Amino acid sequence: MAQEIADRRDIDFVIWEQMKAEEILTNEKFSDFNKKTCEMIITEARKLAIKEALPTLAEGDREGVCFEDGKVKVPKCFHKVHELILEGEWQNLQVPVEMGGQGAPPFVATAAAEYFMGANWSLYSYAAMGNGTAEMIELYGTEEQKKKYIKRLTSGEWGGTMLLTESEAGSDVGALTTMAKKNDDGTYTLTGNKIFITNGEFDLVENIIHPVLARIEGAPVGTKGISLFIVPKYFVNDDGSLGDRNDIVCTGVEEKHGIHASATCSMGLGAKGECIGYLLGEKNKGMRIMFHMMNGARMATGLQALAYASSAYMLAVNYARERIQGRDLSDFGNHEAPSVPIIKHPDVRRNLMWMKSHLDGMRSFFYYMTMCGTKAVIAEKEEEKEMANDMFELLTPLIKDFLSVKGHEICIQAMQIYGGAGYTMDYPVEQYARDCKITSVFEGTSGIQAMDLLGRKLGMKKGGVFMAFMGEIQKTVAQAKEVEATKDFAEKVEAAVNRLGEIAMHLGKKALSLEFKTAFAHSLPFLYAMSDTVMAWMLLWRASVAAPKMEKAGKKDRAFYEGQLKTADFFINSILPETMGKMNAIEIATSAAIEMPDEGFGGL
Numbered sequence: 058m059a060q061e062i063a064d065r066r067d068i069d070f071v072i073w074e075q076m077k078a079e080e081i082l083t084n085e086k087f088s089d090f091n092k093k094t095c096e097m098i099i100t101e102a103r104k105l106a107i108k109e110a111l112p113t114l115a116e117g118d119r120e121g122v123c124f125e126d127g128k129v130k131v132p133k134c135f136h137k138v139h140e141l142i143l144e145g146e147w148q149n150l151q152v153p154v155e156m157g158g159q160g161a162p163p164f165v166a167t168a169a170a171e172y173f174m175g176a177n178w179s180l181y182s183y184a185a186m187g188n189g190t191a192e193m194i195e196l197y198g199t200e201e202q203k204k205k206y207i208k209r210l211t212s213g214e215w216g217g218t219m220l221l222t223e224s225e226a227g228s229d230v231g232a233l234t235t236m237a238k239k240n241d242d243g244t245y246t247l248t249g250n251k252i253f254i255t256n257g258e259f260d261l262v263e264n265i266i267h268p269v270l271a272r273i274e275g276a277p278v279g280t281k282g283i284s285l286f287i288v289p290k291y292f293v294n295d296d297g298s299l300g301d302r303n304d305i306v307c308t309g310v311e312e313k314h315g316i317h318a319s320a321t322c323s324m325g326l327g328a329k330g331e332c333i334g335y336l337l338g339e340k341n342k343g344m345r346i347m348f349h350m351m352n353g354a355r356m357a358t359g360l361q362a363l364a365y366a367s368s369a370y371m372l373a374v375n376y377a378r379e380r381i382q383g384r385d386l387s388d389f390g391n392h393e394a395p396s397v398p399i400i401k402h403p404d405v406r407r408n409l410m411w412m413k414s415h416l417d418g419m420r421s422f423f424y425y426m427t428m429c430g431t432k433a434v435i436a437e438k439e440e441e442k443e444m445a446n447d448m449f450e451l452l453t454p455l456i457k458d459f460l461s462v463k464g465h466e467i468c469i470q471a472m473q474i475y476g477g478a479g480y481t482m483d484y485p486v487e488q489y490a491r492d493c494k495i496t497s498v499f500e501g502t503s504g505i506q507a508m509d510l511l512g513r514k515l516g517m518k519k520g521g522v523f524m525a526f527m528g529e530i531q532k533t534v535a536q537a538k539e540v541e542a543t544k545d546f547a548e549k550v551e552a553a554v555n556r557l558g559e560i561a562m563h564l565g566k567k568a569l570s571l572e573f574k575t576a577f578a579h580s581l582p583f584l585y586a587m588s589d590t591v592m593a594w595m596l597l598w599r600a601s602v603a604a605p606k607m608e609k610a611g612k613k614d615r616a617f618y619e620g621q622l623k624t625a626d627f628f629i630n631s632i633l634p635e636t637m638g639k640m641n642a643i644e645i646a647t648s649a650a651i652e653m654p655d656e657g658f659g660g661l
């Protein structure tokens with residue numbers, strides 16, 4: 058049987074039953090799509106991902122990328138599958154038709170991308186990263202820039218990147234030193250060095266378009282003086298043909314813990330003094346443009362982690378069904394009793410439940426965010442648009458960091474289910490764990506997401522957005538209270554969300570007081586407590602959709618729906634109490650981490 062990478066029944070449940078995606082399809086923007094076509098697209102994406110992309114996962118990992126004379130070769134097995142992805146235009150499903158994409162509803166693109174990322178994220182990202190570059194040009198570029206670059210980026214014919222990081226400017230992008238000097242013809246000459254650039258150079262495309270952050274000579278220090286430039290690897294002539302090579306080169310690739318098949322490049326700009334860039338948007342407004350792109354990139358990173366976790370979970374649950382080891386606990390002492398699959402052991406079941414409850418909550422949360430992103434654009438009423446946009450903004454640090462961190466933990470727990478085999482490279486779970494670790498680092502580390510939540514997001518509209526978020530949970534709680542099977546869960550989720558409100562107020566006040574450092578030392582635990590509450594909300598929502606359907610469901614569906622109730626039960630009764638404990642700790646808000654003398658950390 059082919060390895061499964063995501064639970065299709067669960068994806069369908071979230072899309073059609075929980076999120077009621079058919080309502081979105083009534084919008085004229087998606088008039089070319091109906092439920093059947095959407096399902097077909099997801100089915101085909103799954104087929105291609107499992108049949109063609111998945112077999113390149115381990116091979117790509119072992120071979121890695123090869124750097125020689127400024128060129129980067131991707132694993133050999135990537136070439137054919139990359140072509141197949143581009144032929145089917147799988148990389149641009151949700152890109153608007155005017156930009157050369159297919160204009161599919163974003164939830165369809167999410168499902169397809171979950172399959173491709175779970176099969177081989179490194180491979181898929183070579184095809185898909187051009188979309189982010191194209192979107193920036195669409196929003197801020199001149200007509201000429203749009204005509205030159207967009208369609209060849211979204212078609213995957215050319216690659217796209219994001220050049221922010223420098224050796225002294227990582228989390229603090231404002232410290233960057235790459236300089237841009239204006240030329241008489243209006244172009245700019247750039248000089249500097251960037252590091253850790255994903256897909257900065259690779260041999261699957263004929264050209265790469267680099268968006269580069271740099272400071273124009275004389276611009277203010279910090280983020281206020283940063284501009285964004287389009288720096289093509291090869292210049293593009295007016296007729297669209299490729300011209301000379303630009304002075305931007307890859308100077309090396311990183312050896313890494315995971316994503317070995319993804320090229321992480323150091324890039325030298327202007328070693329010969331001839332790196333030409335074109336200003337994108339207004340000067341000194343580069344960070345604003347980049348932030349726009351970063352929201353999308355942070356969502357994509359959350360999905361990347363979800364996809365790894367989903368694949369690792371599918372492997373673990375199937376392994377647990379097949380691996381025979383030990384007797385059933387009720388046969389303890391009976392040496393004649395047969396050995397059983399490990400899925401029969403209570404602790405293995407607990408672990409699978411821990412993984413599944415997080416994974417289900419994460420998937421629902423991701424689709425909720427996808428829907429918010431969609432409604433923020435297509436909703437008819439202004440207040441609906443605003444609400445969707447507010448939720449999207451508030452919850453972006455959670456989708457980025459919580460999914461990354463829990464996704465990684467799920468992969469680690471999948472290794473645990475495999476026992477010793479999970480620690481070997483004979484099985485793919487250890488690769489998923491290695492590959493997943495990067496998600497809590499790039500696109501803003503955990504610490505940076507937590508600062509964003511406490512420092513910027515909690516206070517949006519004087520706390521009104523956070524209140525509206527609590528109101529959304531309360532709506533689900535009210536509905537779940539009407540159903541006998543979910544009433545008890547609803548009361549517990551209600552208690553958690555009320556407590557979260559108190560803690561948010563408490564920490565928010567502290568962040569504005571003289572004890573602000575202590576508040577920020579608790580910002581990541583707060584992000585996790587809030588994320589746990591979101592998980593409980595999502596699982597309660599799932600359970601309240603499933604409960605009324607159980608009676609009339611056939612055997613398979615009945616097990617699925619019952620699974621929703623059991624999963625909510627598990628999370629709400631065994632994880633949410635831990636979350637209440639985390640909230641108590643945040644309320645105490647010890648200042649120990651701040652007051653600790655630097656020498657007290659030891660090791661001197």
Ligand SMILES: Cc1cc2nc3c(=O)[nH]c(=O)nc-3n(C[C@H](O)[C@H](O)[C@H](O)COP(=O)(O)OP(=O)(O)OC[C@H]3O[C@@H](n4cnc5c(N)ncnc54)[C@H](O)[C@@H]3O)c2cc1C
Pocket residue numbers: 218219220221222226227228229252253254255256313321495498499500501502503504505508
């Ligand atoms: C595989 C890979 C691919 C990447 N791809 C790209 C890419 O395509 N384009 C690109 O521009 N960059 C890319 N990056 C860079 C990545 O975004 C940075 O590594 C990341 O933002 C962290 O920066 P840093 O490594 O300099 O760590 P630092 O900024 O030095 O951070 C070190 C630690 O300190 C913490 N920290 C730092 N400042 C603060 C603060 N103010 N408050 C609280 N905590 C703080 C961080 O959370 C982290 O734990 C990539 C990195 C890797 C490893």
